[in-house]
Amino acid sequence: MKTLQSSEIAAAVRGLAMSASCDLEPDILDKLLAARDREKSPLAKNALEILVTNANIASREQIPVCQDTGIGVVFVTIGQEVIVSGSLEEAIQEGIRAGYAEGFLRKSVCDPVTRKNTGTNVPAVIHFEIVPGDTLRIGFLPKGCGSENMSGLVMLPPSAGLPGVEEYVVQKVKDAGSNPCPPVVVGVGLGGTFEKAALLAKKSLMRPLGDPNPDAKVAEIEQRILQRINQEGQGVMGWGGVNTALAVHMDTYPTHIASLPVAVNIQCHAHRHKEIEL
Amino acid sequence: MQRPKIDKGFFENLRPISIPFAENVLQTLKAGDLVSLSGSLYTGRDQTHRRLVALLDEGRKLPIDLQGQLLYYVGPSPAKEGQVIGAAGPTTSYRMDAYTPRLLELGLKGTLGKGSRSMPVREAMKKHGAVYFATVGGAGALLSKSIIKSELLAFEDAGPEALFRFEVLNFPAVVINDLEGNDYYEMVTAERLGVKYEKSI
Numbered sequence: 187m188k189t190l191q192s193s194e195i196a197a198a199v200r201g202l203a204m205s206a207s208c209d210l211e212p213d214i215l216d217k218l219l220a221a222r223d224r225e226k227s228p229l230a231k232n233a234l235e236i237l238v239t240n241a242n243i244a245s246r247e248q249i250p251v252c253q254d255t256g257i258g259v260v261f262v263t264i265g266q267e268v269i270v271s272g273s274l275e276e277a278i279q280e281g282i283r284a285g286y287a288e289g290f291l292r293k294s295v296c297d298p299v300t301r302k303n304t305g306t307n308v309p310a311v312i313h314f315e316i317v318p319g320d321t322l323r324i325g326f327l328p329k330g331c332g333s334e335n336m337s338g339l340v341m342l343p344p345s346a347g348l349p350g351v352e353e354y355v356v357q358k359v360k361d362a363g364s365n366p367c368p369p370v371v372v373g374v375g376l377g378g379t380f381e382k383a384a385l386l387a388k389k390s391l392m393r394p395l396g397d398p399n400p401d402a403k404v405a406e407i408e409q410r411i412l413q414r415i416n417q418e419g420q421g422v423m424g425w426g427g428v429n430t431a432l433a434v435h436m437d438t439y440p441t442h443i444a445s446l447p448v449a450v451n452i453q454c455h456a457h458r459h460k461e462i463e464l
Numbered sequence: 465m466q467r468p469k470i471d472k473g474f475f476e477n478l479r480p481i482s483i484p485f486a487e488n489v490l491q492t493l494k495a496g497d498l499v500s501l502s503g504s505l506y507t508g509r510d511q512t513h514r515r516l517v518a519l520l521d522e523g524r525k526l527p528i529d530l531q532g533q534l535l536y537y538v539g540p541s542p543a544k545e546g547q548v549i550g551a552a553g554p555t556t557s558y559r560m561d562a563y564t565p566r567l568l569e570l571g572l573k574g575t576l577g578k579g580s581r582s583m584p585v586r587e588a589m590k591k592h593g594a595v596y597f598a599t600v601g602g603a604g605a606l607l608s609k610s611i612i613k614s615e616l617l618a619f620e621d622a623g624p625e626a627l628f629r630f631e632v633l634n635f636p637a638v639v640i641n642d643l644e645g646n647d648y649y650e651m652v653t654a655e656r657l658g659v660k661y662e663k664s665i
């Protein structure tokens with residue numbers, strides 16, 4: 187058994203929220219540099235150079251990489267042997283509230299009916315998962331909605347098969363055009379049910395960028411889709427070239443014999459994701 | 465990792481343009497032209513637009529005169545002590561499409577954001593002689609360096625969706641839609657497909 191204080195969790199989440207918005211992780215920086223080096227279109231290459239410079243300025247001066255510091259998406263993986271004193275959910279929301287206030291991050295959460303801004307960037311969207319063990323892992327993905335808005339989900343008939351899946355994903359990215367700030371990261375959830383597919387797609391974005399799915403069959407699909415997107419896509423910012431997407435992550439789950447759900451969650455190059463363990 | 469200097473890395477061969485726009489400047493801009501904007505502009509995004517158009521619907525006066533102006537679609541992050549503004553890159557423009565024709569009728573001459581515009585907006589821009597620019601999405605930290613003054617003008621309660629006036633210096637942008645109805649995104653697509661570019665309006 188391990189006991190964690192809710193105040194300690196709130197403090198950790200506060201730090202997570204602040205650093206996630208200003209300091210890009212090495213995985214995304216490496217991908218941006220590689221994309222820049224491989225890019226042929228001069229305008230796209232220059233835009234990638236700007237993105238690298240932007241990341242440096244953000245980190246050095248602790249300015250958000252992008253003004254859209256997102257709605258918080260939190261993945262909580264809690265060991266069965268962990269006891270939290272106080273409310274875990276409230277501790278997380280409190281950490282985000284404090285991080286966004288003290289980090290000068292943009293408050294972008296509003297009521298969907300009145301559109302009134304909550305002014306605090308909470309509530310965040312929190313997903314809980316219970317696993318064996320005595321650790322608490324908190325993954326934070328502040329999600330900008332220029333990219334989120336370009337996402338989609340379809341319940342394909344099984345007869346559509348893998349060609350149907352690939353076609354849907356590629357078309358989704360093409361339709362998004364320059365809206366989601368390409369180069370994008372494409373999260374795909376395949377299988378499960380309606381909501382499970384969406385969650386798989388979102389969660390796949392937490393994977394270290396470009397790591398293949400451990401299942402070789404799925405990894406091959408990821409590669410095929412990535413190649414097609416970069417052949418057929420609009421390129422960086424919609425300005426041409428070969429870097430519409432930096433990676434495709436696909437996660438799968440068994441599904442019903444009548445079903446083939448496919449969810450596509452589009453993430454932008456401002457791919458802010460961080461994880462801590464307590 | 466490599467750390468390029470801040471002052472380089474913008475687009476090359478930028479053409480300097482003053483804002484608000486002078487007479488006869490807009491017709492010289494062509495889709496795909498790279499410009500650097502200097503002068504003053506207004507900002508606005510979803511709620512700002514909703515409120516401006518609501519004022520028009522009620523027959524009331526707007527807090528700003530849009531004649532000849534450039535409207536930048538941005539919701540900046542808050543400024544820290546000593547900063548002019550926080551991160552301030554473009555937001556996606558199509559969400560403003562429902563409102564844009566109304567503002568073009570008032571003499572708005574340019575909009576700045578990211579992503580493509582609807583056909584009705586493109587037609588309205590052509591009719592009213594307005595240009596649409598895009599800049600680099602997700603480069604809000606760097607773009608904030610081109611904003612040298614910021615003044616809150618209206619809708620403070622809307623938080624990041626308030627209406628600001630920015631003074632900008634050498635703000636980089638690409639012309640997407642010019643006065644002749646060309647669209648740079650469509651030109652890029654035509655080039656990739658190896659087909660001749662045909663204007664769609």
Ligand code: SF4
Binds near residue numbers: 255333555
């Ligand atoms: S899509 Fe991403 S990079 Fe672009 S403005 Fe939104 S959060 Fe920023």
